[in-house]
Amino acid sequence: MVYASVPAQFAPRFLYKKNLEQPRHPDGTAVVMPYGLRVTEAILLKHYPPEDVVVCYPEDLDRFVGPRTRAIGVSAHNPIGAAFSTGVYSNIFGSTARPINAYESERVFLHPAIRKYRPRVIVGGAGAWQIEKTNAFERLGVDCVVIGRGEAVIADLFQAADEGKPLPRVVRTPEPTLDQIVIPQKRSTFGIVEMTRGCGRQCAFCTPTLETRVSIPPEQLLEAVKANVREGGRVIFPVSEDIFIYGAAAPFYIPNADALVNFYSAVASVKGVDYLPLSHATIAPALVNPHLIKELSSILLRKSVLRNPASTHPDKTFVSPLIGIETGSPRLAALTMPGKALPFDVRDWQDIVVEGINILNENNWFPVCTFIVGLPDETEDDIKQSLDLLYRLRRNKVLYVPSIFTPLEETRMADGHALKPRELTKLQWEFILTAWRQSLDFAVVRKRSNLAWKLGMYAFYYARGRWLHGPQFKYPALRFAGVSEEKISKHLYLKWNGNNNVSDTPPRQPRLVAKHAGATIEELSRLQDGQPFNIYGTTRVTDSGAFPILQ
Numbered sequence: 001m002v003y004a005s006v007p008a009q010f011a012p013r014f015l016y017k018k019n020l021e022q023p024r025h026p027d028g029t030a031v032v033m034p035y036g037l038r039v040t041e042a043i044l045l046k047h048y049p050p051e052d053v054v055v056c057y058p059e060d061l062d063r064f065v066g067p068r069t070r071a072i073g074v075s076a077h078n079p080i081g082a083a084f085s086t087g088v089y090s091n092i093f094g095s096t097a098r099p100i101n102a103y104e105s106e107r108v109f110l111h112p113a114i115r116k117y118r119p120r121v122i123v124g125g126a127g128a129w130q131i132e133k134t135n136a137f138e139r140l141g142v143d144c145v146v147i148g149r150g151e152a153v154i155a156d157l158f159q160a161a162d163e164g165k166p167l168p169r170v171v172r173t174p175e176p177t178l179d180q181i182v183i184p185q186k187r188s189t190f191g192i193v194e195m196t197r198g199c200g201r202q203c204a205f206c207t208p209t210l211e212t213r214v215s216i217p218p219e220q221l222l223e224a225v226k227a228n229v230r231e232g233g234r235v236i237f238p239v240s241e242d243i244f245i246y247g248a249a250a251p252f253y254i255p256n257a258d259a260l261v262n263f264y265s266a267v268a269s270v271k272g273v274d275y276l277p278l279s280h281a282t283i284a285p286a287l288v289n290p291h292l293i294k295e296l297s298s299i300l301l302r303k304s305v306l307r308n309p310a311s312t313h314p315d316k317t318f319v320s321p322l323i324g325i326e327t328g329s330p331r332l333a334a335l336t337m338p339g340k341a342l343p344f345d346v347r348d349w350q351d352i353v354v355e356g357i358n359i360l361n362e363n364n365w366f367p368v369c370t371f372i373v374g375l376p377d378e379t380e381d382d383i384k385q386s387l388d389l390l391y392r393l394r395r396n397k398v399l400y401v402p403s404i405f406t407p408l409e410e411t412r413m414a415d416g417h418a419l420k421p422r423e424l425t426k427l428q429w430e431f432i433l434t435a436w437r438q439s440l441d442f443a444v445v446r447k448r449s450n451l452a453w454k455l456g457m458y459a460f461y462y463a464r465g466r467w468l469h470g471p472q473f474k475y476p477a478l479r480f481a482g483v484s485e486e487k488i489s490k491h492l493y494l495k496w497n498g499n500n501n502v503s504d505t506p507p508r509q510p511r512l513v514a515k516h517a518g519a520t521i522e523e524l525s526r527l528q529d530g531q532p533f534n535i536y537g538t539t540r541v542t543d544s545g546a547f548p549i550l551q
Ligand code: SF4
Pocket: 199, 200, 201, 202, 203, 206, 207, 208, 209, 241, 242, 282, 324, 337, 340
């Protein structure tokens, strides 16, 4: 993510071009493709003969696009540069800085073969909404944007394009029914196989939670895994908004340990699967069932490519799920994401996070933790609590990814204000750069690289940062650059070398929500009945937005 967010103006294409290289079949078609395009391809192949459908890399467009080409489907992740990550990882260099992934998308849309033969261009993928939002249809030559899952509309849209009928500019897709869900049987980028859809924790800023929660049955997933391996894939990446909901019966926030362990061991034992990374997760399940974390570690650590000297595994491997912590303030958490803490009470959010990360670290799970700066209703006190949380976690093994709030369509926070880096306060910068500094010191273990990052920030601050971001950027940037805390901490809230008002006592056992009050952790972890496949309607949210209705 960080790599793709580097501003294109500072990264000439020849520097990274080699990294975009992917294997091709002898006929020039792509061996590896984003999962969404594989789904599109599988649907089109139900309606068209194989010689009429091609998936290829952008470099090969002139080989396949010609006068007979009727439609091109493009998968876009960040086509304009308006994704969450861009908010800070590109815009730190200035709000006009366009990240590499946006630059590369434009190269596809403006490709000479597409310009010459003018097939219809249909865009889908996680970033398709950006084209509508910025009204970039004409500039990029896009005919139709598909927002949402495409299964229910892809065949009709391509058929209309094929017959020369007009296409709607924007299609907001209905949620696919269960029998419309397609599991592609070809190799996908990073060996992605879709393990679950939806979430159910109902965070106010999140779109995946708007979908119905579905776990794909293990037999179907294993077919997709084998298809990837058959085509040379060594990595299988089962993706989920929260791996712990896989196969969960009501209540969904209590993990189904059997379903998870059986699934991961089945994938790990497929011959040819060398690497099996973890996808997104939530933190509360680690407290509900620490034994599950241990069992999963015994399967996953030997299939991990990640290494850090802090690991206690003999091979020094670790696994790294992406976990949304978002804030250290229980007040803000209760306003925006009370469901994330379930089955615990969100008022104990900090203790849930600290204890959860302790459990993960003990099992060599070093999570990537996201935080959101600038959530609507955020106060200075909320940011101070996020900084307090960083301090409480200072000895933990965590990689932090702070981002700036971006309002996403159809969420309860769709009307929220997206801060520009120039609008960030000194406290917000302090949080971002303290989190980065902690990540740097933990993850960049080679001394020379670590020093290069620090010197880079020092140079950036004096050459450009102070003009771009104003005086509020100064001391946070100097903390990242490694300037002595003695000199700078009097200008900052968090005293990194001590004297903070942060409770350093071990985390308290968090309270359970009323529904489970009085249960022991053992009783909770046994709530699941081990059903491997469940579908529920989307959980409704009360008008106050305060608490989801629990199943
Ligand atoms: S935990 Fe919250 S942010 Fe994560 S997928 Fe679920 S609803 Fe979205």
